[in-house]
Amino acid sequence: MSHTQSIPLRHGLLFFFEEDVNGHQDRATQPPILLPQVQEDSPSPASRGALYPFYTPSDPLVLDEQVLVSPAHPLEWRRRSQQARMLMQHFRVPLPEQPEGFPMKRILDLAIDPNGEWLRHLAARAPKAECIGLTSQEITARQTAFFAAVQGCHHVSTQICSLTRPLLFPAESMDLINGHFLHAILPEYAWPLLLEDCFRLLRPGGVLRLLECVQGKSTSAAAGTLCATYRQQMDRLRAAARPSAPGTQTIRSARPERLPIRMEKTGFVAIKQQESLLDFSARTPFHSTLREQADDFFQLLEPFCTPHACSRETYQQVYHEMQLELLEPTFRGYWHLCTTWGYKPSRHILRPIPSMHVEQPFPQVLYTCSLPCSLFIEQEETQAHGNEQRREMTTPAPTN
The missing domain is CATH 3.40.50.150 (Vaccinia Virus protein VP39)
Incomplete structure (x- = not known):
């Protein structure tokens, strides 16, 4: 597999960095080569x-x-x-x-x-x-x-x-x-x-x-x-x-x-x-x-x-x-x-x-995040729902 990077030069000329990553052993020692290729109708970098x-x-x-x-x-x-x-x-x-x-x-x-x-x-x-x-x-x-x-x-x-x-x-x-x-x-x-x-x-x-x-x-x-x-x-x-x-x-x-x-x-x-x-x-x-x-x-x-x-x-x-x-x-x-x-x-x-100092044993997200984590919101809602159920069970029913 090869990776190719190109940088355009003036007058439509492109130079490519081509490097074979997973090539054969005889090609592993070969350096990446700059390959000039001509492209017409390519504006110069300065004009862009x-x-x-x-x-x-x-x-x-x-x-x-x-x-x-x-x-x-x-x-x-x-x-x-x-x-x-x-x-x-x-x-x-x-x-x-x-x-x-x-x-x-x-x-x-x-x-x-x-x-x-x-x-x-x-x-x-x-x-x-x-x-x-x-x-x-x-x-x-x-x-x-x-x-x-x-x-x-x-x-x-x-x-x-x-x-x-x-x-x-x-x-x-x-x-x-x-x-x-x-x-x-x-x-x-x-x-x-x-x-x-x-x-x-x-x-x-x-x-x-x-x-x-x-x-x-x-x-x-x-x-x-x-x-x-x-x-x-x-x-x-x-x-x-x-x-x-x-x-x-x-x-x-x-x-x-x-x-x-x-x-x-x-x-x-x-x-x-x-x-x-x-x-x-x-x-x-x-x-x-x-x-x-x-x-x-x-x-x-x-x-x-x-x-x-x-x-x-x-x-x-x-x-x-x-x-x-x-x-x-x-x-x-x-x-x-x-x-x-x-x-x-x-x-x-x-x-x-x-x-x-910033470097503390506590996770950075605990004191830099301005919005509560969704997991914390879910835990708080569950805890609030449980408290409400316990309150209903301990509150005596109204008598007429």
């Missing part, structure tokens, strides 16, 4: 206004200990540098959700961008705060230190440290811990350890702030095909690394939308979220920047996708189709950004009572 999945800065580039894209690759360096400058132009300030007079004496940036863009902007606005940036690349640390010195921010320092290991700082020594798109570089198993480490490092009342991209959408069907190829390959490797029971699927628990739940389990309180829409449609200020980032991203992922998901020729054909669609005047694209922050409990910000 359809939106397809698009690359996001939170797409994972690591799987356990396997690194899919090297951070030192020139294209990855350029992509992350452009991304950091674009975000600063989009938000205008390093901490748009925090009040202006938020007290900060020591700040930790968990994974600085290649030039330390966000950390240096924050240091310029907080000249009395000690700003520390972490990175796993020595060249990134030197580059950030150089630009900070040129900018005159002598209270900026960098340390080479992996986020998969404990952070070597004293407990309760930070006022603010920041992270941008950590889902792209942090393995799934390391998330609970990192959150617990951040909770340990923060002073009472300190803030953990995490920015992630929940989803990306665009009118480019070819970009949607490339995203489907990449995510299909990620699911295969994840399922192979963590085999589950027959008939079930391996569930990815580390997702950007699950951050509030993870932070609450760690102990953070007063957790809030702020959403933002970054528009990179045609004729917008960020269109050319996002077009270059998408080109770099899918070019970096070609060695990862082509050996198993499709042939190199097919991948290149869809890649060039995406480049053309991103240049169309009707192109539309969006990133749904979400900033999540929470506080370490203090005298002013208390930890909630455990019994108030």
Whole structure:
């Protein structure tokens, strides 16, 4: 039995994902192939206004200990540098959700961008705060230190440290811990350890702030095909690394939308979220920047996708189709950004009572359902009918 998924491209071209699920053994090792088929009189996706999945800065580039894209690759360096400058132009300030007079004496940036863009902007606005940036690349640390010195921010320092290991700082020594798109570089198993480490490092009342991209959408069907190829390959490797029971699927628990739940389990309180829409449609200020980032991203992922998901020729054909669609005047694209922050409990910000948590030993339907269950209604009617019969039997008959 085979499953076929199709995504229409411009000029009536369709690309199909075809995978044989219950095929013979000799076909089991063959990858799904993108088969181009021509359909006439098919309107373009842009004219229909359809939106397809698009690359996001939170797409994972690591799987356990396997690194899919090297951070030192020139294209990855350029992509992350452009991304950091674009975000600063989009938000205008390093901490748009925090009040202006938020007290900060020591700040930790968990994974600085290649030039330390966000950390240096924050240091310029907080000249009395000690700003520390972490990175796993020595060249990134030197580059950030150089630009900070040129900018005159002598209270900026960098340390080479992996986020998969404990952070070597004293407990309760930070006022603010920041992270941008950590889902792209942090393995799934390391998330609970990192959150617990951040909770340990923060002073009472300190803030953990995490920015992630929940989803990306665009009118480019070819970009949607490339995203489907990449995510299909990620699911295969994840399922192979963590085999589950027959008939079930391996569930990815580390997702950007699950951050509030993870932070609450760690102990953070007063957790809030702020959403933002970054528009990179045609004729917008960020269109050319996002077009270059998408080109770099899918070019970096070609060695990862082509050996198993499709042939190199097919991948290149869809890649060039995406480049053309991103240049169309009707192109539309969006990133749904979400900033999540929470506080370490203090005298002013208390930890909630455990019994108030959602996770209780009682079934959730007992306290969330607003309408009575039909079984309960039937039991109540039976009980009321029995009470009425007993009342009639015990009530003496009226005498004339």
